[in-house]
Amino acid sequence: MIDNSFKKLKEECLKCVACNQLTKTRTNVVFGEGNIKSPLMLIGEGPGETEDLKGVPFVGKAGQLLEEALQDNNLTRNDVYITNTVKCRACDMVDGKKINRPPSEEETNNCRKWLLPQISLIDPELILCIGAPSAKNLIRKNFKITQERGLYFPSNYAKCIMATLHPSYILRKGGVNSSFYELLVKDICKAYYAAKELRSKRMSSTSIQLNSRAELF
Numbered sequence: 001m002i003d004n005s006f007k008k009l010k011e012e013c014l015k016c017v018a019c020n021q022l023t024k025t026r027t028n029v030v031f032g033e034g035n036i037k038s039p040l041m042l043i044g045e046g047p048g049e050t051e052d053l054k055g056v057p058f059v060g061k062a063g064q065l066l067e068e069a070l071q072d073n074n075l076t077r078n079d080v081y082i083t084n085t086v087k088c089r090a091c092d093m094v095d096g097k098k099i100n101r102p103p104s105e106e107e108t109n110n111c112r113k114w115l116l117p118q119i120s121l122i123d124p125e126l127i128l129c130i131g132a133p134s135a136k137n138l139i140r141k142n143f144k145i146t147q148e149r150g151l152y153f154p155s156n157y158a159k160c161i162m163a164t165l166h167p168s169y170i171l172r173k174g175g176v177n178s179s180f181y182e183l184l185v186k187d188i189c190k191a192y193y194a195a196k197e198l199r200s201k202r203m204s205s206t207s208i209q210l211n212s213r214a215e216l217f
């Protein structure tokens, strides 16, 4: 049933024209990709050029680094669900070229109508915000990524939420050979195993409830 609702949500989102400018400059709406039954959801800020062209999140250079960090934890993209807070590439046309810019507050707010039901259908145990803008959007406005990454926070969207460094930032700081990359690998590990633990606790409490209901009859 979740699969059908999710498919329907995606179909509707792909036709969205709520943001006038983004609708004109985008190639594809980048809805998200991965395992919709995963206990862990990774949420970045928005698609860039490669993502816009392919219609898939985190597939450019930064995406490749993220994939490497997943692999270093023996995970693949199919073990998690990956999306962004804003589903269309935010850019301005300058001299006929598309120049990336951060999504505006209005665009981010518009796109919550897709993000929130997407989170609610996936129902993850833990959300890992990829980068500061996503953390400021989903944890709190004054979130400090360098000081607060890797920490668990309570959340209205999942049992808990945490944030990690954005792979583009890590690329600027030296990529896989930098200590920042190690932090990304460590945060993914922490997030995934906490999410799995929470999911297994939830499943066992459901089965305890079912058992006690069964005893009643």
Ligand code: SF4
Pocket: 013, 016, 017, 018, 019, 020, 022, 023, 029, 086, 087, 088, 107, 110, 111, 112, 114
């Ligand atoms: S960014 Fe989101 S709300 Fe805006 S047009 Fe794209 S899908 Fe619609």
